[in-house]
Amino acid sequence: MTTMFTGTRRGRVAALVSATLLTTLTTTAVGTSSAAAAPPPPQSDPFYQPPSGYESTAPGTVLRSRSVSIAAFGALPQKVQAWQLLYRTTDQKNNPQATVTTVLLPWGARPSATRPLLSYQVAEDSAAPQCAISYQLRQGAGNDNIVAQAEILLINAAVQQGWAVSVPDYEGPRSAYVAGRQAGHATLDGIRAAKNFAPLGLGPQTNIGLWGYSGGALASGWAAELQPSYAPELNIKGVAEGGLPVSPKNVLLGANRGPFAGIAMSGIAGLSHAYPELAEFMDTYLTTEGKAAFAKARTQCNHANAGEFAFKDLFEYFSIPDPLSRPVPQQVLAEVTMGQHNPTAPVFVYHSVNDELVPSADTDAVVKKYCAGGSRVTYQRDILSEHIALVITGAPDALNWLKDRLGGQPVSNGCSTKTVVSSIATPKALATFGIVIVNNLLALLGKPIGPADMI
Secondary structure (H helix, E strand, O other), rough: OOOOOOOHHHHHHHHHHHHHHHHHHHHHHHHHHHOOOOOOOOOOHHHHOOOOOOHOOOOOOOEEEEEEEEEEEEOOEEOOOEEEEEEEHHHHHHOEEEEEEEEEOOOOOOOOOOEEEEEEEEEOOOHHHHOOHHHOOOOOOOOOOOOOOOOOOHHHHHHHOOOOOEEOOOOOOOOOOHHHHHHHHHHHHHHHHHOOHHHOOOOOOOOOEEEEEHHHHHHHHHHHHHHHHHHOOOEEEEEEEEEOOOOHHHHHHHHOOOOHHHHHHHHHHHHHHOOOHHHOOOOOOOHHHHHHHHHHHHHOHHHHHHHOOOOOOOHHEEEOOOOHHHHHHHHHHHHHHOOOOOOOOOOOOOOEEEOOOOOOHHHHEEEEEEOOOOOEEEEEEOOOOOHHHHHHHHHHHHHHHHHHHHOOOOOOOEEEEEEEOOOOOOHHHHHHHHHHHHHHHHHHOOOOOOOOOOO
């Protein structure tokens, strides 16, 4: 992951510190992760296979659980309590499915019915099963999906608050990247599974938050839209969404022939896993070269695809002109466009005005639509950032907003929008940023993560 910054001295210093930290940790992890024995990936691990008859269980039912050891970048053990839960959920076509969430508690913390729960969705952005975060968080997993692994720094920041944390494999067993309904269902059912898991001790009225950026915001945003109808019993106090990919079609068109073309490649492959009709369309109209390219994209994580397919014209892999104008792609892309339902939980949206991957105009439009429908939205537009930079500079405000929501501080009705020079350039954001950096350094050195119990 790289960062690009201009602007305030505070913003440049924050960026330099975070980039240096991440570069150092990544280099260390890549050099040492091979030393630990690799666990079996999901496609060959029996834990991920649901038991017979699971389809008849309720969404959110825990089908199987196990204690696991978590490591940053596959190499640096994290002193935190962690389990994997295989649970029942619902796929893009509303069929029963099983997927996994990793649930975390602070080291030494006891079960508590008053402990808040945060569901953190990483930007998996891949269409291969070994890229799932449940696997990538495990000791010895390697660094195939190192960009998603880097989000351990934000997951740790949530555990440091004393919260329970759920980190779902929201793409499901078929790695259905960009399939919004699938992602929303799996996120919400991961929350249900965490609440049903006795070692966490969560209660019926547990305060719940959601957080995600980019691909993780896609899952968080769809969960927010679907929650009133799919999981109305959940006590969701707030949803933080950054770099929100409202329109996958517009992201695809903007990424094609550019440095992010490989991410769009993963997105098309992921959608073909969720929509058999799209898979059939691709089988019919892809050239021989195109079939080989997409077959390879289905086996690699986002980092490899981004490098291999950068600046490719993906439409040249098809034997027909303008494939997006055909009925099947049009229908699929329409179904995975956000803004179809109004969230009832408060939402914090943060987005770079100069986002080069996810058009800010789409986010402006969906926020306007939410507000017209009565949703409560706090929208922060950031000038001195781009898509990757805002992962870092926007995180402190998102974390502070979630702390207020999960701490019981309500938001006012209606919406508010503001455009800031830089999200990091306030004393409160910088203070939170500093605390997160220090706590993560200690965690990466093997210190216990989070308070031993709620204060």
